[in-house]
Amino acid sequence: MIRKRTNDRSTNRLQRSSLWQNCTNLRSLKQIHASLIVKGFNSNQAALRELIFASAIAVSGTIDYAHQLFARITEPDTFMWNTIMRGSAQSLNPLKAVSIYTQMENLGGKPDKFTFSFLLKACTKLQWRNQGCCFHGKVVKHGFYDNSFVRNSLIYFHANAGDLAVARAVFDGLEERSVVTWSALTAGYARRGELAVARQLFDEMPVKDLVSWNVMITAYAKGGEMERGRELFKEMPLKDVVTWNVMIAGYVLGGEHKKALEMFEEMRSVGELPDEVTMLSLLSACADLGDLEVGRKVHCLLLEMSKGDLSVLLGNAVIDMYSKCGSIERALEVFMGMREKDVSTWNSAIGGLAFHGHNESAIKLFSEMQRLKNIRPDEITFVGVLVACSHAGNVEAGRCYFNLMIEKYNIKPNIRHYGCMVDLLGRAGLLVEAFEFMDKMKIEPNAIIWRTLLGACRVHGNIELGKRANERLLQLRRDQSGDYVLLSNIYASVGEWGGVEKVRKLMDDSGVRKEPGCSLIDADERALMRFLFDSKPKLHPRDRVMG
Template identity: 35%
Template sequence: MHGASSGISSAMTLAHSRRFSTAPYPVNISLLSKQLIQLGRINNPDTFPEITHQKELKASSLTSKLDDCTGLDQIKQVHAHVIRQGHDQSCYIITKLIRTLTRLGVPMDPYPRRVMELVQFRNPFLWTAVIRGYAVQGNLSEAVSMYGCMRKEGITPVSFTFSALLKACGSVGDLSLGRQFHAQTFRLSGFCSVYVGNTMIDVYVKCGSMECARKVFDEMPERDVISWTELIAAYAKAGDMDSAAELFERLPKKDMVAWTAIVTGFVQNAKPQEALEYFNRMEKSGVLPDEVAVAGFISACAQLGASKYADRAVEIALKSGYSPSDHVVIGSALIDMYSKCGDVEEAVNVFESMNNKNVFSYSSMILGLAMHGRAREALDLFHYMVTQTTIKPNTVTFVGVLTACSHAGLVDQGRQIFASMQQTFGVEPTRDLYTCMVDLLGRAGRLQEALEVIKTMSVEPHGGVWGALLGACRIHKDPDVAEIAARHLFEIEPDVIGNYILLCNVYASAGDWEGVLSVRKLIKEKGLKKTPAVSWVVDENGQTHKFFPGNMNHPMSDKIQETLEELVKRLTVLGYEPDLSSVPYNASDDEKRSILICHTEKLALAFSLLTTSRDCEIKIMKNLRMCQDCHTFMRLASEVTGRVIIMRDNMRFHHFRSGACSCGDFW
């Protein structure tokens, strides 16, 4: 970092070509004073009556009045008294004046700039106020120009000068200019302050240069909790939770912000178990969680799909002073959690109890109803929102509404809603919304229409769009359209193995074993690893039990196998016949039956039947989409066992009850 280029002068030349005069404008001060006093005559002379009637005010009183200013007229009135009392050359007061003008959003040109230029002997704080003003208003080039003029006057900048410029560089993502100002801090001694160092870290993080951010951190002679927390949050955002956790453990004093950063980091990187562990440690350390940390805990519970944690999540929220009925962030998070834990009724209860609702509350509830197959209720809630409230739907809202239409096969209604988004509500069709439309048409078997939608998209399709089409080809066994979708996916996402597996499954369902072998050969050549299927259940003690394909290492594996075999016999009486097309392998029928019986959700079901009472709902979570055979198996199992089985895969929830599924076999 010490060898960074100091080509700041070239940047300043590019930013602003004209010279800045070190002498004030040739203006008659007395005349200017009269003009400003005239400007200070506002409609309400009693705004600051003590100024109007008091002949003389001390500098401290004038700066205090500037703090109270809420409009430009008030500032001009105070400024008039500044000039009248001879304080117009006071760097301290003029600096305060310019910062007040900046706070109120007054453009730097011409008023604040001219006020500064009239001061004959400008100090670094006055210069910094102007530099900061330009930076805050988004005029980085003029801020850089002012820095150059200050240096030409021989004025040495202060730490606030660099922090203002560095923040501006970070806000526009100008890494090159940020490096140049970083170099300037080394050329001028005494700028290794914690505040400047933290700002440098922020610049490099925002510009995506994590290596430089870490180097600044490592070279800082002194660090505070902000230094640590900022870098922890940035590794978390980059997905490097190992480094984030390592930094967190080294943090000498962990405050609420640091704990929140690490908890939410694990949540954002789909590591809910770790998030819960760190949240528990935070509680034990005596640190009271803030609203963001509580929402993070709730989101971790949602990812686990473990309703066992739901009551504790509510307890934590209430204990921390965040009642779901009064705090919309917590209420919305709980709606999402209950929905993803399979308890949509409780999600509805939370929604109805909320005193204040916003677009996130409605969107969470609409999506929750949609993923549980309650499409009509989701659409009714959307209609109520747009007709009976002032809340405007956003992209997430429409994702929920279109998902509801997709899962229920409501093609015409989905088309109408999609068409109304932009015209009626001003919501532009995004890639995610196009994905919903392709999924809607594809699930309904209208693959050519879905392909036509993609061809006419107003934005470039991403992997999600083509993936939705490929998934529909798997359902309807159409290898021709599947090849078109896969070709695009292999270009956009060449290393996402799920796309290859989907195409493989399409070929297998069509009996094209040569196609299956060609895809598997491609997977092997690329060295891609298949994501292992896993299903899990949470027992009454909150312990998670995971099941992998054919993995019979569970302590109860023998009993699980016996239970499955007995269950198959009972289902056969109802007409169950294994769907061998669900196995994408060119194997014998007996081998396919052996593979199917060891699917992870079936193992989880058998375990649950063994370990729960007959009046308990069985909740199973899976990381991949459930196959057709397992869907039929669960539906019939709910009839012969008399149990309610709630199954969440990576697409939606299925509620199996008395031999029927909430999806109506349309999924």
């Protein structure tokens, strides 16, 4: 028999009590849990509501503990069911919200107007279109269809599931539409790439709030229309950190990294404080630009913001940034200083060492990673390891690690792993073995792998295998002048000038033209790098030649 409590009454009691507010971490949850056990765990329903609310909603990262607690409650009321479903829907495993509802139905529990909103959110995250439609039917069956909160959830679900016609029908059936309703439908059209319809809805909104503005700007940023996004950005009466983050991330996504940095400068000038999302976008911009100086300043600002304690996500991004900017020493300093590391942390360090030629150090670090019980190498780890073996010319070790990946870690090789092995064998001059390896690949070799092998044939002067590699390469693509030049160089290296002429004729017949070589001198504009880090920045112009 399930005891029924109204959601509103339970919420009021939670507001009057301070028990859940004292739960700030897992330890305090366990202490309160222990005290309830002493007094009789199921004897105080009000305290149980607060404990479930704290563990499922209020305290971050304790949803699994909330499920353990919930399983011990003999008579959960509707508020408790809703709370555990809400927490599950927001978690990394929203599937549990649906299974909890099934359990609730089997035990005779009665849903209320909040229940299906949480379930529809879970289905949206899971992309479970059919299950969400089933819940739509249950909404009608239980008489909650006229509730505006539930209607908004239905619009949000159907718009995300791609059923824009259904979402629009629900929207059109509403007599009163809130700004949340308008924003949900606008976001749905925007996600499906229908920016014109989304903008029309946005313009028709009788009232716009900060969320609705952010929805439309996000649509433009993801659609690559940054100029229109910028125009809308300028019109906004009020901006928050999300607004700035969307603009910065949009520029980074579109490859306009300097504009992203300029946007951050503008953000700081108006007094808006960046958050973790902001800094991740900036680090990505610095990594892609290869600008070590600005990257260092971003890192310093991060340390100032976090008081020296970077999150795993930010730490990984800093390591990646320093590696791509050519400072593997600083990348390793950050790696060594991180108290918590995940597999991406190790991958960034191993990959950084390998790509910078510190091959023995990369292999040594991988050996340390293997000894860890809580970290398991993945497919990206082995790309770094195989690159290290290739650059070091250690064929035997490369073979062993390739087999280790398959046999011990059950990782299926992808095209990058195969490419590393072909590169390893090609660099070592084992061209026949490289061709045999490619014949046995379970994935069709792509143009990059054939180009790698063609390059190896040029280095080792093997005309016959070079011709074979070039033929396969031309079957995949015929418009890359560099592919012809490689084969031409193989002939030239052994003095077969007739072969060179044949390649030139083949290029002419295919309509391929070799692009002339050029050098680009890029003088950094340090005015851009004021970045609001220094009140009086020093200009350090540098010239770099890029071939």
